[in-house]
Amino acid sequence: MYAPQIKSVRPLQQSDKPSKFIGDDGKRIDGRSLDEFRSVFMRTGMVKQAKGSAYIELNNTKVICSAYGPRQTNNEFSDKGMLNCDFKIASFASKQRRKKTRDEDKEFSIYMRDALEISVNLDKFPKSVVDVYALVLEDDGSALAAAIMCGSLALADAGIELYDLVGACSAIKVDSHIVIDPSSTEQKYGVGAITCAHMSNLNEITQLTEAGDVEYSTMVEFVNMCVDGCRKMSDKMRQTLATEHLK
């Protein structure tokens, strides 16, 4: 008689790389044009416990962010306030379950703090610290950019004095085309992932990280496209704040 055996097997490794990222009609896999964002949804006041909070959705990238403070610091005296950011990705956020990778979270927390701290009027609260916690519920690409915008909205919602709102935008090169707001597939196989945060009224880049070998001319184009993207997003953020707070 045939006795079935139980064997442990490796899951099949299937490549999810599409043959073409940009179709003949110049559209991307999800039907967007090269410089088109995914559908954006923003709102503030999600977390009742927090002084201010915000939620951002870039289609399947979902980030929730809350701001607390200012509170007294335990550190030595400082005549300027401080911003403390904590960036976390939920372990179920992407296709493969995330094992604890503290390194990446730490790295992104620093990027986020650098992006936001320049926009905060720190002279207004000496000896104190403001905490911003970002939690990525779902990550389908551009999570850092979404978290930066979400953090900026949460700070505004908390009534912290800001010089400007910080818009953020990612871009990547796939099939020798530059696309903005990349999805996770584009992010995985693209070259030169750039994330840029920008204050549109002051025209200042507050944060910029890039990884991947690109030519100088591409880099210039990257920065220009990202700055344009940031402007669009900060307009959207301003609208959101206006409708939510003036109703």
Added chain:
Amino acid sequence: MIKISPSEKQFLIDGIKQNMRTDGRSRLDYRAFTVETGLVAQTNGSARVKLANNTDVLVGVKVEIGDPDPDFPDQGRLEVRVECSPSASPEFEGRGAEEMNAILSAMLRNMLQNARTVDWASLCISPGKQCWIVYVDCLVLDSAGNLFDALSIATKSALFNTKVPKIEVMETSSGQTEIEVSDDPSDFTRLSTASIPISVTLAKVGSRYIVDPTIEEELCMESRVTIAINSKGNICSIQKGGVSSGINPSEFNKMLQHARKIGLVLLKELDALLDKEENNDTSTKIGFAR
């Protein structure tokens, strides 16, 4: 932590405005650096870089056979770790170095990980099953500013120095693969390091920017941009840091151009140094601290 007084700070800032820095350099001058390779016998490759005898970093590379990244089953894997030793500065004690370690290793990882800098596919042994893992471990022994560039130069040199043992892959009758690592120390392959970039750090002080800041100048800077350049003049990674000022996009453009020019000069100099180091008779080397 080193601290400077407000008047000292003003002195430095005024000097930079007049294109005369405290150590006699102009704004875009780089400090002279020395490279030594093959210092640590237990590693597959190592290098020590000193910037003006003051910033001192040591990088050891070890290669091991292990599981590939499930996302990229046909490539080798990279692990970078930077450790700022408390012997370099008391502020690195305990958890104090955590943030510094995180940004330094992130910078190096971003610089090395993209497919074109190192031929990661050549480090695959058996797709999905086994590959070479390259561990890049960096130690900061002494810090006098600009750890970013010192580490990037040291990492490139250490990878240049790395010897990967030759292996033989055999298929056994039961369908499993067996790997035999050659134990002959002269039987090795080298990594392709020609397109590995090095970084150039620009610090914005007031409305000007300077290259290769010293530790005092780092205390005056409003923001820092670290740009990695490879031998083709391409940009391989960018990391901005510093929390007190943003950068205008057109100014950023200028920074990119300067970094590119300086990076190409540095790369040429480093290549010459590495060639010399490679052809040198290593038996004359004695000891570690010289």
